[in-house]
């Protein structure tokens with residue numbers, strides 16, 4: 001492992017309180033680089049892209065379970081102290097400027113607004129035109145469902161987790177290459193689905209099976225990488241760990257089941273005379289896979305991350321840990337029963353487990369304390385709070401969708417059942433899962449990138465369009481149980497609202513991830529050597545070859561220039577590298593005619 005040794009210059013500052021609750025981590029690290037060792041001690045140094053996230057200190061400490069007063073005191077001490085020797089600490093380079101999550105998230109966004117939601121919206125429009133849901137080819141819906149679940153949700157979760165896990169566990173990601181491979185496997189599966197869906201017309205297609213195998217391979221790698229990373233960590237087990245591990249195992253199991261079902265399809269075991277069902281897995285089996293993926297993989301992940309972060313993200317009372325730990329077992333055991341009974345059509349067990357899952361989900365929401373009053377720890381903190389409403393409303397949709405799912409137990413009419421399932425499924429996938437993905441992104445992507453969310457206006461539009469689209473989709477789909485064509489026509493339009501919402505979110509998050517920080521440095525008019533290496537080279541890129549020639553070989557590495565270059569002045573860097581400062585100064589001034597000495 002390559003280790004970067006970063007020596008921090010001692011600062012001589014004598015003012016009383018220099019750290020306050022509203023200063024961002026970025027500001028603290030930029031103004032007082034000598035505090036880096038305190039962040040390092042708490043394992044919190046490389047959370048943002050370069051010099052820490054734009055998060056107020058009060059929020060940052062609460063989110064990481066660290067006492068603010070004590071932490072601030074340690075920072076003050078670090079600023080005032082006179083260390084005898086310059087501090088040396090180690091950062092694994094793989095953690096600096098880590099952008100592994102970006103390709104996962106960008107691809108997920110592309111899938112969502114193309115073969116996923118957009119395609120779904122077109123299908124829904126077709127329902128509106130025909131006045132009935134009984135016109136949709138199941139193979140089309142299964143392509144949309146698999147693309148959305150694996151491509152939108154699966155990729156998103158994987159990308160997020162590959163980034164968060166090493167930071168959560170104070171270690172490095174084991175098998176980065178494997179993690180990248182898992183991305184390409186999922187991508188290949190998505191391309192195969194989209195391409196062969198249009199090319200392959202056989203009623204026993206091979207492509208969903210191949211795509212399933214690729215997903216399964218990716219899930220196996222995801223499990224392997226996460227387990228190896230966890231094993232290298234010395235951090236104690238957290239409340240979230242069981243959920244996250246169970247989630248990954250369910251991901252793998254669901255990949256295997258999807259592959260088996262589609263192998264049966266390829267072998268011609270699901271031959272049918274019904275033109276709507278040709279070339280698809282029987283709907284009850286596909287639906288069992290959907291729920292296994294959603295409730296096993298996706299919900300476990302969201303529940304785990306929520307248990308860990310909700311009280312700080314929403315400033316609510318601490319979660320009820322005891323209940324949540326018990327819920328984990330009851331929920332996952334019920335899920336095993338639910339999926340087996342759904343696959344084998346054992347109605348009694350299916351009903352009982354459905355009831356259990358709905359009730360325990362409500363108990364879980366109650367234990368998270370999502371809807372309780374704020375405790376007020378962060379009342380004085382100035383920060384973007386747009387994530388809060390996405391998370392709260394997402395949990396409202398989860399509670400509602402679990403209720404809608406229960407109404408299935410009251411009817412045997414196939415069309416009513418179809419409408420209730422469709423409404424509950426989209427309440428889960430759009431109302432809960434997508435809403436929470438957006439909420440967590442609003443809070444976490446700025447932390448990952450060190451950038452603030454690009455547009456508050458787009459965030460607001462996303463929130464309202466998604467909720468209006470989702471509420472009207474669910475409401476009118478339930479009303480479609482009456483078979484009245486008018487309700488079908490109305491529902492036919494709702495998809496476009498949701499697509500627009502996700503499209504706006506996609507733009508917002510994409511720009512936030514990719515735009516370079518507007519890093520404000522005072523214009524340098526006279527060169528003294530007390531400027532940071534980054535500030536000098538950013539304003540005068542012509543000094544880069546001069547510095548390289550003087551012996552700073554790494555200056556051409558943009559990442560190191562932006563990260564380490566921000567933490568060290570030119571003079572100090574010369575001392576470190578035993579470079580003669582006066583000679584270098586002359587060369588730098590010669591290379592920039594406008595610069596005074």
Ligand code: HEM
Nearest residue numbers: 117120121123124141145148149287290422429495498499
């Ligand atoms: C813009 C938003 C969306 C629209 C317009 C849309 C539209 C549709 C339509 C028309 C169906 C067929 C319904 C039926 O036959 O009952 C469907 C099924 C499905 N959708 Fe979506 N969808 C959207 C978002 C999502 C998302 C975000 C996910 C997952 C994360 C998802 C997953 C599924 C699944 C799994 C099915 C198949 C369910 C089954 O057959 O068991 N959809 N969608």
